[in-house]
Amino acid sequence: METNTVTTTNQQIDLLVKKKSGFKDFFRKLSRSWTGMLGFSLIILLLLLSVFGGLIAPFDPMDAPLRERLLPPLTDGHILGTDQLGRDILSRIIAGTKVSVIIGLATALLAGLIGTVVGVIAGYFRGWIDVVLMRIVDVQLSFPFILLVLVISAVLGAGLTNIVISLALAGWVVFARVIRSEVLAIREKEFITAAIATGVPKFEILFRHILPNIFTPIIILVSLQMGTYIIAEASVSFLGFGVQPPTPAWGNMLNEGKDYIFSSWWLITFPGIAIIITTLGVNLFGDWLRDTLDPELKGE
Amino acid sequence: MTESSLIEVKNLKKYYEISQGLFKPKLVVKAVDDVSFSIKRGETFALVGESGCGKSTTGKTLLRLTDATSGEVRFKGEDILSLPYEKMRSLRKEMQMVFQDPYASLNPKMTIRQILLEPLRVHKKYSPEERMKKIVDILEIVGLSRSHLDRHPNEFSGGQRQRIGIARAVVLNPDFIIADEPVSALDVSVQSQVINLMLELQKEFGLTYLFISHDLSVVEHMTDRVAVMYLGKIVELADTEELFANPKHPYTQALISAVPVSHPKDVKERIVLKGDVPNPANPPSGCTFHTRCPFVMDKCKSVEPSLTEIGNGHITSCHLYSKNKEENINAIIYS
Amino acid sequence: MTEVLLEIKDLGIQFKTGEGAIQPIRGVNFTLKKGETLGVVGESGSGKSVTSLAVMGLLPEKKSKIVSGSILFNNEDITHLNERQYRKLRGNEMSMIFQEPMTSLNPVFTIGEQLGEPLKQHKKMSKKERKEAIIKILKQVGIPRAEQIINDYPHQLSGGMRQRVMISLALLCEPKLLICDEPTTALDVTIQAQILELMKQIKAEKNMSLLFITHDLGVVAEMCDRVVVMYAGEIVEVAEINELFDNPLHPYTKGLIDSLPTNNARKSKLYSIKGQVPKPDEIGKGCAFANRCPYAFNKCVESAPPTFSKGEHLSKCWLQESDRQVNIQ
Numbered sequence: 001m002e003t004n005t006v007t008t009t010n011q012q013i014d015l016l017v018k019k020k021s022g023f024k025d026f027f028r029k030l031s032r033s034w035t036g037m038l039g040f041s042l043i044i045l046l047l048l049l050s051v052f053g054g055l056i057a058p059f060d061p062m063d064a065p066l067r068e069r070l071l072p073p074l075t076d077g078h079i080l081g082t083d084q085l086g087r088d089i090l091s092r093i094i095a096g097t098k099v100s101v102i103i104g105l106a107t108a109l110l111a112g113l114i115g116t117v118v119g120v121i122a123g124y125f126r127g128w129i130d131v132v133l134m135r136i137v138d139v140q141l142s143f144p145f146i147l148l149v150l151v152i153s154a155v156l157g158a159g160l161t162n163i164v165i166s167l168a169l170a171g172w173v174v175f176a177r178v179i180r181s182e183v184l185a186i187r188e189k190e191f192i193t194a195a196i197a198t199g200v201p202k203f204e205i206l207f208r209h210i211l212p213n214i215f216t217p218i219i220i221l222v223s224l225q226m227g228t229y230i231i232a233e234a235s236v237s238f239l240g241f242g243v244q245p246p247t248p249a250w251g252n253m254l255n256e257g258k259d260y261i262f263s264s265w266w267l268i269t270f271p272g273i274a275i276i277i278t279t280l281g282v283n284l285f286g287d288w289l290r291d292t293l294d295p296e297l298k299g300e
Numbered sequence: 301m302t303e304s305s306l307i308e309v310k311n312l313k314k315y316y317e318i319s320q321g322l323f324k325p326k327l328v329v330k331a332v333d334d335v336s337f338s339i340k341r342g343e344t345f346a347l348v349g350e351s352g353c354g355k356s357t358t359g360k361t362l363l364r365l366t367d368a369t370s371g372e373v374r375f376k377g378e379d380i381l382s383l384p385y386e387k388m389r390s391l392r393k394e395m396q397m398v399f400q401d402p403y404a405s406l407n408p409k410m411t412i413r414q415i416l417l418e419p420l421r422v423h424k425k426y427s428p429e430e431r432m433k434k435i436v437d438i439l440e441i442v443g444l445s446r447s448h449l450d451r452h453p454n455e456f457s458g459g460q461r462q463r464i465g466i467a468r469a470v471v472l473n474p475d476f477i478i479a480d481e482p483v484s485a486l487d488v489s490v491q492s493q494v495i496n497l498m499l500e501l502q503k504e505f506g507l508t509y510l511f512i513s514h515d516l517s518v519v520e521h522m523t524d525r526v527a528v529m530y531l532g533k534i535v536e537l538a539d540t541e542e543l544f545a546n547p548k549h550p551y552t553q554a555l556i557s558a559v560p561v562s563h564p565k566d567v568k569e570r571i572v573l574k575g576d577v578p579n580p581a582n583p584p585s586g587c588t589f590h591t592r593c594p595f596v597m598d599k600c601k602s603v604e605p606s607l608t609e610i611g612n613g614h615i616t617s618c619h620l621y622s623k624n625k626e627e628n629i630n631a632i633i634y635s
Numbered sequence: 636m637t638e639v640l641l642e643i644k645d646l647g648i649q650f651k652t653g654e655g656a657i658q659p660i661r662g663v664n665f666t667l668k669k670g671e672t673l674g675v676v677g678e679s680g681s682g683k684s685v686t687s688l689a690v691m692g693l694l695p696e697k698k699s700k701i702v703s704g705s706i707l708f709n710n711e712d713i714t715h716l717n718e719r720q721y722r723k724l725r726g727n728e729m730s731m732i733f734q735e736p737m738t739s740l741n742p743v744f745t746i747g748e749q750l751g752e753p754l755k756q757h758k759k760m761s762k763k764e765r766k767e768a769i770i771k772i773l774k775q776v777g778i779p780r781a782e783q784i785i786n787d788y789p790h791q792l793s794g795g796m797r798q799r800v801m802i803s804l805a806l807l808c809e810p811k812l813l814i815c816d817e818p819t820t821a822l823d824v825t826i827q828a829q830i831l832e833l834m835k836q837i838k839a840e841k842n843m844s845l846l847f848i849t850h851d852l853g854v855v856a857e858m859c860d861r862v863v864v865m866y867a868g869e870i871v872e873v874a875e876i877n878e879l880f881d882n883p884l885h886p887y888t889k890g891l892i893d894s895l896p897t898n899n900a901r902k903s904k905l906y907s908i909k910g911q912v913p914k915p916d917e918i919g920k921g922c923a924f925a926n927r928c929p930y931a932f933n934k935c936v937e938s939a940p941p942t943f944s945k946g947e948h949l950s951k952c953w954l955q956e957s958d959r960q961v962n963i964q
Contacts (some may be wrong), residue, residue: 189404190401197363199392199422200418200422208418350824351794351823457911459911487850488850488894489890490911493909495896495905500904517853517895517896518896557828558825560856562856563856564856564857564876576796577823
């Protein structure tokens with residue numbers, strides 16, 4: 001009882017505050033949350049590394065002087081040491097950023113696109129098409145995600161494009177589910193009834209009234225799913241189905257390093273930390289984004 | 301039905317089916333049950349009643365915002381319930397709606413310019429330049445200004461939003477507007493502004509209103525005829541002045557007497573009804589009001605009264621006034 | 636003179652927002668006597684609900700702050716109580732009924748469980764005694780089949796029934812002060828009539844004090860002994876009920892009364908107050924109502940009026956300054 005009152009007053013207070021939009025507002029809100037700030041900073045760092053990584057990497061990530069193999073950290077300028085072929089681990093991690101960012105972003109966008117289209121069709125048109133699409137989603141959701149990714153990438157073959165496609169094909173269902181329920185909720189809003197009463201044609205209602213209103217949940221979901229895809233890529237690469245060596249990717253660095261886990265710990269530790277930090281950053285930012293843009297979802 | 305009527309509603313029914321589980325029979329809720337009335341050109345016709353009586357559903361069914369179960373709605377002589385989608389869509393420029401909740405009925409992602417241009421665009425009225433002129437005109441008529449065009453709904457107060465909602469409905473120059481509780485979400489001092497605006501617009505554009513409301517003092521002030529609904533049925537229909545001066549149906553009497561006084565010294569003979577409105581999924585037998593009626597008779601429990609004219613367009617469905625001998629006889633047999 | 640139960644002195648409440656602080660409640664003063672029904676009338680944003688939440692100690696802690704004044708309950712300042720001391724007061728000495736009975740009841744507990752909670756907190760009773768007390772109070776508020784209702788969940792009841800349950804919940808520990816925040820606004824007229832009738836009857840029986848918050852002047856006219864009119868976070872007028880309706884001293888009160896449809900000829904243009912309620916950050920140094928007031932003159936824009944009294948009738952309007960004393964009728 002008491003908590004309810006407090007929330008209504010909080011909403012009233014929010015109403016009293018004039019709404020502002022734009023970048024200024026974004027940073028003002030961001031600055032109030034240290035987790036959001038941390039997440040945002042990590043993402044920016046990640047993006048910078050993936051674009052300009054080549055410029056700051058101390059060594060060529062592909063250069064393999066076998067004489068310098070398995071050097072521990074902080075020897076001969078190799079800050080994080082070298083691997084079993086003598087390649088600089090720091091440089092390889094930096095180069096791997098690009099792979100992770102590309103895969104995380106591309107997969108999230110592709111899965112988001114497929115999922116949104118399916119979710120919108122199911123939610124807006126309802127009827128048999130909704131039933132059919134949602135049963136497909138149900139069936140696919142009953143397979144373990146990683147298993148599905150492995151099966152698809154086994155069929156498609158390895159490579160950057162194929163790993164993106166298989167991750168997206170395994171991951172779109174999450175988007176479809178959420179977007180469908182968002183569309184169902186928006187459909188019942190009074191402004192949609194108002195649009196029908198005005199005489200707005202069906203497709204215009206979809207594109208002008210429904211889609212702009214589900215944009216926020218799409219953005220939130222894309223940012224939250226990115227973390228999942230980065231980990232999944234690492235897992236798949238670790239199992240040898242993903243990005244193929246010698247292309248530096250965090251997953252196959254782990255794979256190659258696993259044989260040396262007891263003798264040379266740094267081979268597997270640093271790529272692992274890179275994955276953790278990245279996922280953490282993406283997730284913190286996604287959480288903050290959700291709490292800020294969609295306060296009703298808070299705590300879920 | 302006179303020639304001057306703009307819209308005629310005949311035996312309109314809207315039933316909802318509620319499934320109760322795999323092996324149980326479906327429950328039928330009669331939200332609108334055999335409702336007939338007609339609205340004359342230029343008049344304001346009110347549908348009043350409490351929540352769940354079917355007044356809003358009637359309004360939505362009239363505009364085909366929800367599908368009727370059966371019945372006829374004739375707009376300018378044409379039965380619109382059977383019109384194909386595209387024809388109905390095009391007819392919507394002549395019949396518009398103003399909604400109750402000014403916060404929910406405007407798309408939060410659109411600017412006022414987009415909201416007001418949309419009706420003109422989808423009905424391909426005027427050239428783009430003329431459209432801009434038209435929406436600026438209408439914005440000024442409803443008491444807002446050109447400077448508001450590029451703002452979003454969340455930058456406006458409830459009263460201003462309702463003005464925008466009204467502007468959206470009027471911009472197409474419709475003949476008929478359904479206003480579903482247009483002022484009940486607004487503050488008192490803003491309510492009177494919006495009522496005044498609606499009265500002005502009616503004069504200026506010759507509008508016909510269907511005014512759906514539970515607020516009897518507003519209904520008394522601004523409407524010409526009133527139909528009172530209870531559990532999906534019209535129980536009384538009369539000219540506004542006649543209805544408020546001389547309510548016949550016990551429900552109407554109770555409803556009018558329940559309106560709070562306007563001065564502490566006014567003492568009202570209040571009829572406080574017992575109990576709640578019955579569940580519409582399981583309405584009482586006979587007259588649906590008999591469970592709460594202070595004048596309930598035996599026959600009310602078994603025989604459903606029919607609408608009877610008791611003089612000069614004043615009709616009501618109550619056994620207290622039933623003249624139909626046959627029905628009286630039947631009632632005696634059944635009771 | 637009757638005893639005073641609640642006295643609010645110069646209350647000011649500040650809300651923290653992204654852009655700084657706003658003060659939606661400024662200098663609120665009023666008293667509530669024992670056994671009296673005091674109406675608080677105002678539109679959304681007038682601060683009437685915030686004031687009542689402050690009395691109950693339910694203001695959101697992080698976002699709001701009482702910046703001035705005091706709230707005396709039984710001659711004791713309660714603004715400095717901590718959460719535990721407040722909990723002893725709430726539900727026991729003072730209770731509150733809210734506008735939305737559905738959101739104020741917890742959907743996962745039965746009516747009996749919810750009603751049992753305050754008794755467990757404040758009264759030492761056996762389980763059986765509690766059940767009896769609950770059934771008794773439910774019958775008092777006119778709930779039929781009380782023995783069965785206690786096993787029902789809130790969604791199984793109608794709106795009117797839920798509000799009755801809320802009233803019984805508020806009455807359980809026989810509080811001295813009952814705050815009603817728009818208790819009938821969400822209800823239908825015939826149900827509203829029932830609930831108002833019930834509240835009058837209960838108040839007469841238990842000799843409680845009622846703080847009745849509403850925007851509906853008709854409800855005020857029926858329920859209250861005295862009325863406080865709030866506008867934009869301030870009290871603009873306080874008067875006995877008949878005096879307020881017969882002889883309103885503040886142009887805002889007069890505007891509200893005049894804009895009631897029943898006070899205007901049928902089909903005529905309703906009297907209306909132009910413009911709209913200012914947001915807290917839009918109020919200047921003058922009178923908050925000046926921009927909408929048909930009687931406003933220079934002084935109104937320049938400085939905010941103090942409270943002028945005409946016997947028991949208080950108003951915050953320059954028209955009532957002793958050398959002016961304009962009658963706005």
